[in-house]
Amino acid sequence: MNDILKIARNCRHYAMCKIDFLDTGICASGTEKHYVSFYPQGRMDLYAALIEKKIPVTEKCIEIADSCDLCGKCDYQCYFVTEMKPSLVMKALKEHIRLHPGKGGEILMSEHDAILDGLREIVGDYWATNDRAIALTYSHDPSPLAEPKMPEYVIMPNSTAEISAVIKLLNSHNIKYAVRGNGSSVMGFVMSKGAVIDLGRMKTIHFDEKNFLVKVGPGVAALTKKFFRKLRLSVDSG
Ligand code: SF4
Secondary structure: OOHHHHHHHHHOOHHHHOOOOOOOOOOHHHHHOHHHHHHHHHHHHHHHHOOOOOOOOEEEHHHHHHOOOOOOOHHHHHHHHOOOOHHHHHHHHHHHHHHHHHHHHOOOOOOHHHHHHHHHHHHOOEEEEHHHHHHHOOOOOOOOOOOOOOOOOOOOOOHHHHHHHHHHHHOOOOOOOOEEOOOOOOOOOOOOOOOOEEOOOOOOEEEEOOOOOEEEEEOOOOOOOHHHHHHHHHHHOO
């Protein structure tokens, strides 16, 4: 196994690349596109799956590879926790995708079906997909107890109304689903061969000071220094 593939296969899904715990910044494409595949963790899985020919090159692979600007921020976070440098994998992923057409490789376009169309009507075109490059990064966990399951659909709703409508639609087609937030349980609880509903877009925090309540969206993974700086500023300014 080559060294780059070793790094990719050793991602432990700690998901620390999704949290700015070092105050060094966070992967810009991940925070914009939200699907796990756009974070360093997902790109590591994607690279390994492509090299091991577990999935074909799809249209989302191109978007995922292109959206990494090789900023290297993930190296700080990943090295701190696991002593790995994911940007080496990110470079290799870009190169793999760049060379693919020249080697006569095809690019698989995603096929629509009535269920996908219905899901997209609820959450918007971008936020429901059956592309294998997205589904793959929701399909396994590095635990011997977690049996891999590749979902047919990944959906990212952005409100409770959207969650409710998505679940009604899935139930009406007898499609099993799992719901997850920032990370996975490492025990396989958030995997499903039907659909995975990722709540990572729901990152709102509402303070109800009168009632001493805070409502935290299910996509909030951690409160970073930046958050506390902002909070302090807003308290100081009245
Ligand atoms: S190198 Fe790529 S994957 Fe890593 S943080 Fe920068 S944009 Fe994200």
